Structure formats: structure tokens, C-alpha cells
Amino acid sequence: MTLTPLPxxxxxxxxxxxxxxxALVVDPGDAAPVAAALDARGLTLAGILLTHxxxxxxxxVDALRPRLAGPVFGPLHEPMPEPLQRLRGGDIVELLxxxxxxxxxxGHTAGHIAYFAAEAGRxxxxxxxxxxxxxxxxxxxxxxxxxxxxxxxxxxxxxxPETRVCCAHEYTLSNLRFARAVDPDNAALAAYAAWCEAxxxxxxxxxxxxxxxxxxxxxxxxxxQAPLRDAARRHAPSTLAAAPEPVDVFATLREWKNxxx
Ligand SMILES: [Zn+2]
Ligand SMILES: [Zn+2]
Numbered sequence: 200m201t202l203t204p205l206p207x208x209x210x211x212x213x214x215x216x217x218x219x220x221x222a223l224v225v226d227p228g229d230a231a232p233v234a235a236a237l238d239a240r241g242l243t244l245a246g247i248l249l250t251h252x253x254x255x256x257x258x259x260v261d262a263l264r265p266r267l268a269g270p271v272f273g274p275l276h277e278p279m280p281e282p283l284q285r286l287r288g289g290d291i292v293e294l295l296x297x298x299x300x301x302x303x304x305x306g307h308t309a310g311h312i313a314y315f316a317a318e319a320g321r322x323x324x325x326x327x328x329x330x331x332x333x334x335x336x337x338x339x340x341x342x343x344x345x346x347x348x349x350x351x352x353x354x355x356x357x358x359x360p361e362t363r364v365c366c367a368h369e370y371t372l373s374n375l376r377f378a379r380a381v382d383p384d385n386a387a388l389a390a391y392a393a394w395c396e397a398x399x400x401x402x403x404x405x406x407x408x409x410x411x412x413x414x415x416x417x418x419x420x421x422x423x424q425a426p427l428r429d430a431a432r433r434h435a436p437s438t439l440a441a442a443p444e445p446v447d448v449f450a451t452l453r454e455w456k457n458x459x460x
Contacts, residue, residue, distance in 0.1 A: 200297075202322075210368050211369075212366070212406060220242065221243045223248060227259040230263045244269070245295060247272065248272050257280055276310030305342075306352075308342045313326060324362040324363065328366060333371070335374035335378045336373075345446065348453070352420055352449075356413070363407035366406055369404060372395060380459070381427060387412075387416050422445040438451070
């Protein structure tokens, strides 16, 4: 299995997974890079996985339909390009001989879903999480609540540490600036930031991330940890209690990052 992040727009990745013969693509906001990759490698498009309704994730679906040999899958509760097979948490999708479990991860949008394959070859499990989890960050709350997003991120953080986290945007360096501001004494974070800067300087993606790394460095997965709790309390002393719940730490960090430059 070959996993390829196809760059699109300013900072999107359209994830292509193929077995040398057939491919699936996740969130093809633009058809052109997908079509070019399929043609260059002689691949059949066996299916499309969609995580949420934003245009930069679904905009290329209709243009890809003529070459599509299988179904389009997407969330049950969002306006999507029809026709498609609608999915909810717990459903299983079979493509390329892999089984993807659907996870409900509301927060960025109200019906956002993710796809997790526990058995995806030697390189580890695969998670396609759209705009829910980014490396060193998380999606903005456009439709859901902080409590929903916090619960969604906790469910993702519980996946195996070797899970390859296929986020839909290359936001890592920008996320790391905030992460280092709120968690300045985290040595794993500093080392990861140095690695990411070198990767970007060499023109390479920082993704996929590894879940085991994210739980060590991503502030939004570390809301129960003392350094993040203390940073949130210093930032919002009037709203956070002396021993705030992790969900309140999350809400404070998410608000803080919205205005962080
Ligand atoms: Zn989005
Ligand atoms: Zn997006």
C-alpha cells in the first residue's frame, strides 16, 4: 500500500492510498491533482471517502465521478454532493481490501466523521481525520461545541500510538508556534518542532503524524496535563477555576489560539 499526500490549494492534502492497481482518495477538494496522480500511475479510482462538507474537501467529487469505479462515502448528517453512501459512527467501509471503521468526531462541523483502519500494513494503522485533528493543533469550532470537539479528540487520542494520522492540512509549523507558546518546557515538542522545520525547509510534508507523538506534543490532546492547565489559567484567570476540568482547559486553549499570531 502506498500512501501519498497530494498537495492542493494553499495547504490542503488530498490523501491517496493505492495498492498499485486501485486507489482511494480522501476529501478531494480539487479533482485535478487526483486525476493527474491516477493517470501517472495507471490506477483505478475504487472509492472516495469524505469527512465533512467544506468545499475544499468535496469540491472535486463530481469531476471525478466519470472515472470512479466504486462508491462515494460521506457523513450522515451533512449536506454532501449526491449520490453517496452515508455513514455514521461504528459503520465499516471496505475498500482496497482494508476495513475502515467510521468514527463520529463532531466539533469542526456538526456531522464530521473520520475513518480508521486498524490493519493497514507494516507501516501502522491509518486515520483519515479531515479537519478534526492537525499535527500540533486541531480544527476550528465552526459548528460544534468545545465539549464535542474535546470528546472527539479524546477518542482519536485513544487510538494506537503507531497510528498514521492523515490530516487534511499542512498547518503544522503555524500550530507549533502556538504549542510552544503554551507548553514552553516540553522537550519532546521542541525536538518535534526542529524536525518539522527541517522537513518543510526540504519541501517535504510533516504528515502523516504519529498518534503516539501527537499525545506528547499536541496541546489540544494534553488538556489534563499540568503545564497546559496552568497556561490556560494564566491566560483566563477570571473564567477558569483553580482545578479546571480538561474540557474547560480545551475551550480556553481553542479560544486563545483563535486570536494567536
Ligand atoms: Zn473544514
Ligand atoms: Zn479543510
